[in-house]
């Protein structure tokens with residue numbers, strides 16, 4: 163195959179035979195570029211050259227429709243077990259985090275200073291829940307959904323169009339009159355009730371339960387068989403956008419209202435705040451209501467409302483200067499440690515797991531939590547120094563459970579005042595509970611392991 167193709171001759175001047183010959187060469191070059199890019203992660207031509215090849219192909223086909231080939235309708239080759247990649251014309255960037263109220267005050271002050279606002283000039287911004295799911299970009303052309311892509315590394319995501327089409331909340335068509343190119347971005351998530359029902363079904367069918375709704379949403383969306391995704395109750399909230407051939411509004415709130423008018427689900431808790439106190443009030447009220455929302459959120463996102471001001475503020479590395487995520491602290495609850503189970507891993511490692519009187523932590527019922535290892539129970543850290551003020555953990559203790567995002571719930575502390583008088587220090591087993599072989603702890607190791615090797619189930 164020649165490496166150079168004359169793309170400069172007027173298509174109108176080509177004879178049918180010349181067109182057929184050139185079409186074959188270009189189609190082969192596109193097919194090769196697709197394989198290099200999608201299957202081997204090693205692109206050989208620039209995006210601009212690739213686009214020029216495709217434009218030439220379409221121009222030839224417009225004149226000689228009989229030449230239309232599979233290449234002209236393909237959107238990249240996806241090998242088995244991998245999704246094709248999608249480049250985001252507008253990158254999907256992330257948000258800077260605020261943890262304390264003061265971080266939000268600083269964020270607003272920084273934005274005001276950057277914009278040179280006087281004390282008398284208001285800077286309205288939106289406040290909305292930060293949904294704990296996975297972000298999805300939906301591209302509509304001429305009002306029709308053409309591509310759905312995950313965030314990936316922000317510049318390139320995975321093509322999950324067939325899967326997204328099975329989500330009933332995502333419209334296949336937008337109403338007449340929407341801009342030619344519309345890229346709606348938002349969060350794909352699974353509600354608490356749907357998550358519990360799905361996990362019950364998975365276990366009944368002999369499968370493995372998902373750890374949390376976010377993992378369930380990600381695992382469901384990224385299925386190679388879209389029929390499986392279709393059977394999973396995924397939902398979507400629209401909150402941002404990528405490439406748009408025209409903007410339907412001049413404010414963040416106006417944009418989201420336009421998305422809602424186009425039939426996309428948007429979050430009903432979104433509000434405009436005119437001062438930082440209002441934003442913090444919104445945050446603390448949402449924190450109160452968090453467990454009852456029916457889906458996981460991990461904070462609040464604030465965004466400067468005026469798009470013109472967003473543009474002036476711009477970005478710092480990979481996050482906008484006009485938005486910030488105010489995260490909720492890890493959720494904690496008290497409960498009673500009813501027992502300690504020892505799990506034996508594939509490598510023979512003995513891991514202690516707390517069996518708890520079930521307790522709700524941030525809307526999720528927790529009945530097990532990790533105790534990490536033998537030393538952790540004794541109140542000794544990985545560096546040999548005391549942790550929790552040296553307090554050990556005993557069966558019968560009232561313990562504090564912490565759940566943070568997708569981290570496995572942990573026992574972080576105990577309430578010594580509530581310790582039963584007869585509680586005894588926990589004695590870590592020295593035989594494997596699965597096969598009865600000796601379980602030994604090598605010098606310098608935190609983990610005790612079963613020595614049963616192949617005899618251990």
Ligand code: IVH
Pocket residue numbers: 254255256257290291292293294295296297313349401402463482485487
């Ligand atoms: S705005 C340029 N709004 O949080 C910033 N993100 O930590 C565009 N997220 O990748 C994102 N809820 O997956 C925005 N209401 C919300 C959000 C939200 C959840 C996620 C999103 C983003 C991540 C950043």
